[in-house]
Amino acid sequence: xxxxxxxxxxxxxxxxxxxxxxxxxxxxxxxxxxxxxxxxxxxxxxxxxxxxxxxxxxxxxxxxxxxxxxxxxxxxxxxxxxxxxxxxxxxxxxxxxxxxxxxxxxxxxx
Amino acid sequence: xxxxxxxxxxxxxxxxxxxxxxxxxxxxxxxxxxxxxxxxxxxxxxxxxxxxxxxxxxxxxxxxxxxxxxxxxxxxxxxxxxxxxxxxxxxxxxxxxxxxxxxxxxxxxxxxx
Numbered sequence: 001x002x003x004x005x006x007x008x009x010x011x012x013x014x015x016x017x018x019x020x021x022x023x024x025x026x027x028x029x030x031x032x033x034x035x036x037x038x039x040x041x042x043x044x045x046x047x048x049x050x051x052x053x054x055x056x057x058x059x060x061x062x063x064x065x066x067x068x069x070x071x072x073x074x075x076x077x078x079x080x081x082x083x084x085x086x087x088x089x090x091x092x093x094x095x096x097x098x099x100x101x102x103x104x105x106x107x108x109x110x
Numbered sequence: 111x112x113x114x115x116x117x118x119x120x121x122x123x124x125x126x127x128x129x130x131x132x133x134x135x136x137x138x139x140x141x142x143x144x145x146x147x148x149x150x151x152x153x154x155x156x157x158x159x160x161x162x163x164x165x166x167x168x169x170x171x172x173x174x175x176x177x178x179x180x181x182x183x184x185x186x187x188x189x190x191x192x193x194x195x196x197x198x199x200x201x202x203x204x205x206x207x208x209x210x211x212x213x214x215x216x217x218x219x220x221x222x223x
Contacts, residue, residue: 004152033212041147041198043214086152097166098143098202098212100152 003027006087006101014109019074021104023087026068033098034061034072035086043086046072079108114203114215122221123191131186131218135203141165142184143212144176147198159184196222 004025013019023032034046047054047061049070054061058077063070074081084103091099115134123129135142141160145153155168159178173189182203188195198219202212 035214041200041217041219043153043200043202043217045211045213048211088152097155097158097168098145098153099155100145102150102152 002101003099004087004089004101006085006104008104009102010105010107012107012109013077015078017077017108019077019081019106019108021072021085021087021106023070023072023101024068025070025087025089025099027089027091027099029068029089029091031090032063032070033088033090034070035088037084037086037103039083046085074106077108079110082107114201114213116199116201116215116218118218119216120219120221122223124223125191125193127191127222128187128189129191129220131188131199131201131220132183133186133201133203133215134183135201136213139203139205139213140182141204141206142178142182143202143204144184144186145200145202146170146195147200147217148194149197153200156186191222193222196220 007022031050033048036044049063058075060073084105086103087101088098117132143158144156147153156170157167158165162178175187178184198217200217202214204212
């Protein structure tokens with residue numbers, strides 16, 4: 001079992017729909033990252049959070065430390081949001097490495 | 111403030127060869143982490159360098175080695191290349207040993223034939 005699980009693996013939605021991507025993890029963490037990866041490989045860090053909720057534009061990220069679960073929401077989705085969204089956790093075992101989920105491929109259809 | 115840069119962007123090697131990938135960290139960052147991303151997979155942690163010392167290593171064999179320079183730029187060296195080493199290699203820089211937000215470079219795509 002992977003330490004970081006994401007769902008769904010693939011998601012196709014119509015422009016304007018509300019999108020939710022989920023991430024569950026099984027290890028103790030000091031922080032969780034949501035990352036966006038476009039075709040060609042470049043990764044952009046969207047959020048880093050260790051508790052509660054963060055919002056940036058149409059993106060909202062929440063985390064529940066007790067349940068070891070985080071969600072990334074996109075409101076009023078747009079075709080330019082099409083990308084792979086990756087959840088990564090920073091462990092709290094002293095070795096500050098990121099452990100990544102396999103990503104959710106999001107496609108927004110105009 | 112310049113972002114994280116990597117070179118080269120693409121590289122083709124043959125099995126058994128050696129390769130060196132380079133990463134320039136973002137200004138003010140003293141930590142560089144290297145990741146390998148196979149096609150269709152999430153990135154896997156290779157190792158991290160903090161103030162020129164290795165600060166943690168993932169499950170990669172010793173033929174994967176690294177270096178960090180006084181200006182905090184970094185190199186990833188892979189010896190005796192294998193076909194399975196074909197992947198996107200990403201570096202990320204951050205402050206304070208990686209506990210803060212990591213900023214990713216565009217990656218180097220390595221193909222081993």
